Amino acid sequence: MTNKPFSIDLTMPGVLLSHHDNHIRRTLTSMKGQFFDQAAYQVMLEREDSLLYEVYEIHRPEISGELLSGFSIVHPGKVGSEYFMTKGHFHSVLETAEIYYTLQGRGSMVMETPEGDWAVEELCKDRILYVPPRWAHRSINTGSEDLVMFFVYPGNAGHDYGTIERQGFRKLVVETDGQPQIIDNPRWTAPGDR
Amino acid sequence: MTNKPFSIDLTMPGVLLSHHDNHIRRTLTSMKGQFFDQAAYQVMLEREDSLLYEVYEIHRPEISGELLSGFSIVHPGKVGSEYFMTKGHFHSVLETAEIYYTLQGRGSMVMETPEGDWAVEELCKDRILYVPPRWAHRSINTGSEDLVMFFVYPGNAGHDYGTIERQGFRKLVVETDGQPQIIDNPRWTAPGDR
Numbered sequence: 001m002t003n004k005p006f007s008i009d010l011t012m013p014g015v016l017l018s019h020h021d022n023h024i025r026r027t028l029t030s031m032k033g034q035f036f037d038q039a040a041y042q043v044m045l046e047r048e049d050s051l052l053y054e055v056y057e058i059h060r061p062e063i064s065g066e067l068l069s070g071f072s073i074v075h076p077g078k079v080g081s082e083y084f085m086t087k088g089h090f091h092s093v094l095e096t097a098e099i100y101y102t103l104q105g106r107g108s109m110v111m112e113t114p115e116g117d118w119a120v121e122e123l124c125k126d127r128i129l130y131v132p133p134r135w136a137h138r139s140i141n142t143g144s145e146d147l148v149m150f151f152v153y154p155g156n157a158g159h160d161y162g163t164i165e166r167q168g169f170r171k172l173v174v175e176t177d178g179q180p181q182i183i184d185n186p187r188w189t190a191p192g193d194r
Numbered sequence: 195m196t197n198k199p200f201s202i203d204l205t206m207p208g209v210l211l212s213h214h215d216n217h218i219r220r221t222l223t224s225m226k227g228q229f230f231d232q233a234a235y236q237v238m239l240e241r242e243d244s245l246l247y248e249v250y251e252i253h254r255p256e257i258s259g260e261l262l263s264g265f266s267i268v269h270p271g272k273v274g275s276e277y278f279m280t281k282g283h284f285h286s287v288l289e290t291a292e293i294y295y296t297l298q299g300r301g302s303m304v305m306e307t308p309e310g311d312w313a314v315e316e317l318c319k320d321r322i323l324y325v326p327p328r329w330a331h332r333s334i335n336t337g338s339e340d341l342v343m344f345f346v347y348p349g350n351a352g353h354d355y356g357t358i359e360r361q362g363f364r365k366l367v368v369e370t371d372g373q374p375q376i377i378d379n380p381r382w383t384a385p386g387d388r
Contacts, residue, residue, distance in 0.1 A: 004313055006324050058324070064258055065289040065327050065348055095259040099346055101295065119198055128344070130200050130252070133259050150322070152293050152346045154259060 017071065021059035026052050028079075031087065033165070036172055036187060037080030044079055051075060052084045053139075066155030073148050074107065074141040081174040083107075088138025088169060090114075092158030098137065100129040101150040106143030108173045108180060111135045114191075118170050120182050123147065136164060140173045142180040167191060211265065215253035220246050222273075225281065227359070230366055230381060231274030238273055245269060246278045247333075260349030267342050268301065268335040275368040277301075282332025282363060284308075286352030292331065294323040295344040300337030302367045302374060305329045312364050314376050317341065330358060334367045336374040 006019075027049045028041065035041045044050065057070040077084040088110070091098070100109065100123070107123040113134045121129050123139065131137050141147040167189040173180050200213075221243045222235065229235045238244065251264040271278040282304070285292070294303065294317070301317040307328045315323050317333065325331050335341040361383040367374050 003326050004311070006315070058322075060291070060324070060326075065287065065291060065351075067291045067293050067324075067346065067348065069293055069322070069324075093259065097254070097259060097261045097349075099261050099263055101344060117198070121200070128252075128263070130254070130261075130263075132197050132254075150295060152261065154261065154348060155291075157259075 017056050020056040022057040024055040035079040036082050040080030053086050062155050064156040067152050068155055069152045071150055073146050076141050076144050083140045083142050085140040086138050087161055088164045090136040090160040090163055092160045095133040096154045096157035097133050098131040098153040102127050103148045105145050105147035107147040108140045109137055110169050110171055111137045112170050211250050214250040216251040218249040229273040230276050234274030247280050256349050258350040261346050262349055263346045265344055267340050270335050270338050277334045277336050279334040280332050281355055282358045284330040284354040284357055286354045289327040290348045290351035291327050292325040292347040296321050297342045299339050299341035301341040302334045304332045304363050304365050306364050
């Protein structure tokens with residue numbers, strides 16, 4: 001890892017980075033228990049362990065003052081009526097923000113705080129989303145092409161995936177009459193009920 | 195200032211933000227003493243106090259864990275043979291990084307550390323530039339259209355403009371035979387000579 005300034009080119013469309021340090025590929029199996037319609041999930045998984053999303057990370061020291069960045073690509077598709085989405089996470093250091101710049105596609109960012117606030121913001125090209133400290137976040141592709149975003153967060157933030165894996169998000173985004181709709185998550189588990 | 199997630203749209207070209215908290219306009223007068231060719235600077239200033247660059251800031255609390263972001267637009271032009279550029283600065287908290295995403299135009303980022311390292315990285319559309327902690331940075335428009343960049347840095351970074359105002363950068367970017375060229379700054383003042 002260099003300590004000199006460096007540049008990285010993004011080649012659109014297709015989204016090829018001239019450099020990345022890590023490429024994460026998340027398939028259906030890595031999202032076990034996260035989709036609402038478990039029957040549809042099982043049928044789909046038996047056919048193919050489909051690729052849901054990818055993340056290209058640019059590594060830096062994981063300390064305060066540094067910035068971690070990269071690209072996420074959520075592919076189009078649905079499990080039952082629920083759109084393909086990322087695992088979603090809190091930051092381990094709760095008091096850290098994140099910024100997303102959407103480069104391509106359409107989607108939703110579903111967010112919530114430990115205190116019970118929730119928000120869903122629409123994602124589209126050339127829109128910046130600010131996720132304040134304390135807000136868990138999950139990106140969802142509600143469109144028909146790849147949802148591509150550039151993200152930046154503080155080097156010391158860390159990831160807490162476990163909380164969302166256990167309790168889910170309070171809200172889901174599903175397709176109803178061909179349109180994205182925000183619904184309550186019937187499988188949501190209050191932290192006290194775990 | 196909200197503590198809920200929020201979105202901001204960028205309308206290209208022309209670069210209109212759907213929301214910003216502060217709009218900074220830097221003209222020739224604010225760059226007194228920074229351009230190499232002082233005679234050309236004076237002639238130009240007597241004609242018009244030209245607009246060199248603009249910054250649209252999105253405000254957040256200036257604390258660790260938060261992210262400050264916005265857009266900078268460096269207009270095309272030259273003072274003598276030296277391209278229009280930003281004031282340039284160190285972060286007050288030296289151990290803080292910055293990320294630039296170039297959306298339009300062509301340019302150079304001139305950078306240096308207090309220890310004497312220097313670097314010049316080329317800026318072009320869809321290129322990400324990582325400025326590590328400790329590196330002062332100045333963006334320069336070497337092209338014929340606006341240089342537009344989205345930037346993100348840690349909330350607690352702060353700005354130290356004074357050091358660069360006193361000593362300048364070690365390197366300049368000037369036009370030679372129609373091409374950008376990196377040269378030593380003959381007016382550069384070593385910190386000990388201030």
